[in-house]
Amino acid sequence: EAGVAQSPRYKIIEKRQSVAFWCNPISGHATLYWYQQILGQGPKLLIQFQNNGVVDDSQLPKDRFSAERLKGVDSTLKIQPAKLEDSAVYLCASSLLRGTDLAEAFFGQGTRLTVV
């Protein structure tokens, strides 16, 4: 079974520039999550999609972050403009059936963003 795919793996940008990350979840997984993991900390949930609808974006800094999942499969996360404190690994995860015994979230390898 193919895992969650993310690209790019690494990205270096200057502050105030914009950046986008792409995620392709495991085939058939309706639920997709984006997490931000700052070095030395646990992942922090940014947004959760169910198919192409947003279930929770309460922790997404909406003044600079946006995300979409237009066709209910792939998703993109964008930061515009980036700040130094956005330097982190951005992890995408997907799960089959939330709220059930099949709700395990599978993580992608992540995109490591460095803002200079």
Added chain:
Amino acid sequence: GENVEQHPSTLSVQEGDSAVIKCTYSDSASNYFPWYKQELGKRPQLIIDIRSNVGEKKDQRIAVTLNKTAKHFSLHITETQPEDSAVYFCAAPLYSGGGADGLTFGKGTHLIIQP
């Protein structure tokens, strides 16, 4: 939303000994508690989870216990091996009820297995 506290931040044990990592949570309605292992530079991977209708779950050398009254849960690793060296995260649903089930994570425990 839920808040999860994890201790210790670093744990060093001799190979073959047991390791215990503890977490507390704030929302008594939380009903799902996974543990993730993350090796350096790699993705977090689920190693075991427990739901609130059971008090203990075991999978080979790994076990998780849950005390709903005290609102804490623990990860137990027995007969530790070098490949157990990693950062371990506990987690719980950020919100209970409704349709959202994204997780809030503890700050992690760096487990070091000394040969």
